[in-house]
Amino acid sequence: MLALAAARLGFDVAVLTPEPDSPAARVSAHEIVADYEDADALARLAELADVVTYEFENVPAGAVERLVGLGVEVAPGLKALAAAQDRVAEKTFLNDAGAATVAFAAIDAPDDIAPALARLGAPALLKTRREGYDGKGQAWITRPGEARDAWTRIGGRPAILEARADFRRELSVIAARGRDGRVAAYPPSENQHAGGILRRTLAPADVSPEVAAEAMRIAGLILAALDYVGVIGVELFQLSDRRLLVNEIAPRVHNTGHWTADACEVDQFEQHIRAAAGWPLGPTQPFARAEMLNLIGEEALDWRGLAADPAARLWLYGKRDVAPGRKMGHVTRLLGRWAQG
Amino acid sequence: MLALAAARLGFDVAVLTPEPDSPAARVSAHEIVADYEDADALARLAELADVVTYEFENVPAGAVERLVGLGVEVAPGLKALAAAQDRVAEKTFLNDAGAATVAFAAIDAPDDIAPALARLGAPALLKTRREGYDGKGQAWITRPGEARDAWTRIGGRPAILEARADFRRELSVIAARGRDGRVAAYPPSENQHAGGILRRTLAPADVSPEVAAEAMRIAGLILAALDYVGVIGVELFQLSDRRLLVNEIAPRVHNTGHWTADACEVDQFEQHIRAAAGWPLGPTQPFARAEMLNLIGEEALDWRGLAADPAARLWLYGKRDVAPGRKMGHVTRLLGRWAQG
Numbered sequence: 001m002l003a004l005a006a007a008r009l010g011f012d013v014a015v016l017t018p019e020p021d022s023p024a025a026r027v028s029a030h031e032i033v034a035d036y037e038d039a040d041a042l043a044r045l046a047e048l049a050d051v052v053t054y055e056f057e058n059v060p061a062g063a064v065e066r067l068v069g070l071g072v073e074v075a076p077g078l079k080a081l082a083a084a085q086d087r088v089a090e091k092t093f094l095n096d097a098g099a100a101t102v103a104f105a106a107i108d109a110p111d112d113i114a115p116a117l118a119r120l121g122a123p124a125l126l127k128t129r130r131e132g133y134d135g136k137g138q139a140w141i142t143r144p145g146e147a148r149d150a151w152t153r154i155g156g157r158p159a160i161l162e163a164r165a166d167f168r169r170e171l172s173v174i175a176a177r178g179r180d181g182r183v184a185a186y187p188p189s190e191n192q193h194a195g196g197i198l199r200r201t202l203a204p205a206d207v208s209p210e211v212a213a214e215a216m217r218i219a220g221l222i223l224a225a226l227d228y229v230g231v232i233g234v235e236l237f238q239l240s241d242r243r244l245l246v247n248e249i250a251p252r253v254h255n256t257g258h259w260t261a262d263a264c265e266v267d268q269f270e271q272h273i274r275a276a277a278g279w280p281l282g283p284t285q286p287f288a289r290a291e292m293l294n295l296i297g298e299e300a301l302d303w304r305g306l307a308a309d310p311a312a313r314l315w316l317y318g319k320r321d322v323a324p325g326r327k328m329g330h331v332t333r334l335l336g337r338w339a340q341g
Numbered sequence: 342m343l344a345l346a347a348a349r350l351g352f353d354v355a356v357l358t359p360e361p362d363s364p365a366a367r368v369s370a371h372e373i374v375a376d377y378e379d380a381d382a383l384a385r386l387a388e389l390a391d392v393v394t395y396e397f398e399n400v401p402a403g404a405v406e407r408l409v410g411l412g413v414e415v416a417p418g419l420k421a422l423a424a425a426q427d428r429v430a431e432k433t434f435l436n437d438a439g440a441a442t443v444a445f446a447a448i449d450a451p452d453d454i455a456p457a458l459a460r461l462g463a464p465a466l467l468k469t470r471r472e473g474y475d476g477k478g479q480a481w482i483t484r485p486g487e488a489r490d491a492w493t494r495i496g497g498r499p500a501i502l503e504a505r506a507d508f509r510r511e512l513s514v515i516a517a518r519g520r521d522g523r524v525a526a527y528p529p530s531e532n533q534h535a536g537g538i539l540r541r542t543l544a545p546a547d548v549s550p551e552v553a554a555e556a557m558r559i560a561g562l563i564l565a566a567l568d569y570v571g572v573i574g575v576e577l578f579q580l581s582d583r584r585l586l587v588n589e590i591a592p593r594v595h596n597t598g599h600w601t602a603d604a605c606e607v608d609q610f611e612q613h614i615r616a617a618a619g620w621p622l623g624p625t626q627p628f629a630r631a632e633m634l635n636l637i638g639e640e641a642l643d644w645r646g647l648a649a650d651p652a653a654r655l656w657l658y659g660k661r662d663v664a665p666g667r668k669m670g671h672v673t674r675l676l677g678r679w680a681q682g
Contacts, residue, residue: 003368004345004348004349004368007345007364007367007368007659008345008655008656008657009648009655009656009657010644010657010658010659010670011659012367012659023348026348026353026369026370027344027345027348027368027369027370028367028368029367029368262606265603265654265675266654274648279645279648280645280648280649282648282651283651287628287629287675288628303351304620304621307350307615307620307621307623308621310623310624313606313607314349314350315349315350316349316350316351317351318348318351318352318353329351334606334628337678
């Protein structure tokens, strides 16, 4: 979707990916199939590209460092990548930037869990510090006796224990920062997960203008603190007392921002390309309210029915194989004109 | 733009083009650079593709015949191509289908011009029967004495002489017909040309509901008569007495339909891919009124100013070289919500 947005603006795209025959490469001018840290591949990318971005926060920092060393602009930069790759570093950074999170503790060994649980309260969520997405690498702990088992289940790796957020709903803000430091945020969306996977986004979320403004303010704090260039996804918990806690940040376009492709004049993908290329950011005001439903696994096989629904805007990602839990596409439905509350 | 629309729906695209490094190939999975009639290239295309379409009406009919012979579906088919490639065949077809045109005469030699001019009235427009677009290959004739000079100016080739249409404005209808015979038309747009090149489209056109319905009815007549599959552009003259004459048909997505990409949920490009692939057609109701301005030649160099205008939706085509009269991109501006009159 980034490559398609780039093409709209007349840019050529080169894709470096370890995956042969990737959907992105099939709509890009240049394809480099190699490990992210392959020196020759990075040199070739640096030769082809004036600016490099990524759409996956687990790109090795070493690859980005090498590109920067070769004189290529990389957006977002290393600071954002470092903050997003380690959950302890992320929450530490967020709190330092003035963005509240749940209380947490770094867990380096299973014996760290019981005292942390006592401090944070039960139940608490054990997550690997690095990697893991769509609910993978996570385990709830209710009693200290579950610590060792949970540690094993997440792979026995450095972890974080997070206090449970007693949240009313999950929101997210998609925001962008240009090279000139200007920030533009889309209004927050409400997100529903099932089995750890995003199921549905409703945007703009049905929240008060104050909550919306606060969510967008938090995103702005984070972007400024990271000296960020590009689009970021900021996931938030809205607590029962209306407070907003940042759950996590994704230094890239975000699944909860896919609705912008059908309900905004400039979507998150074009916005990211604009920011990375040093262009002015576009407007972020939606012209419609929208519901986005992910097509997971075999749900995408109903493409014909979805294509026949005049209210459904269909996206299929061109992935060759259907697998359970795999995001194969999504559908957006416009719910009528939206006027800011 | 067709390749981008196909990618949205999960299709891979193979492009056969005589032009190396074409914008379309740079966003397509497969590129075949060869003459349209190159047998090996056509065989390779037939091997790669389940369905073939074209975005240029001067593709040689022989190439399409060969693909059909290889068992490939080609949409739109040969009948549409034949009608669109020869201006005498086109107007003959249109009149037979019940779509009125200006009066015309086939011109095979310069001596045919004077009697035709006497019958059609002066001034009349001499055009080559085949090829020519954006006003090329055309000459106005006011007096019989200008016949020989005009004949030379258009290249001394088989021609058509067309009576002048005393038109109030130029309209066009972008319409589609699916494999199931269903037709979906976008509301007509009003088009303004300068120097024979489309300058500006305003859509939907400011015409009465009766005129809009009549324009869409004419497009439907043409689609049915051609047993057409895909998107067609039908250019119309609206006369002072409100009658509509067909100026020409384009068996492809059309520059006067580019506005649909920013003002409709399913645009002409996705609609064409849907039709060609045998999918259900999408809705054609715009959600906004729109103005489309072509960026011709050096106008596209102002991309930064256009990108900074929050009301301008910018498209740049990725053409390597700017040339006078060359369409380099376009800008759409949404003019507010549109409700059917």
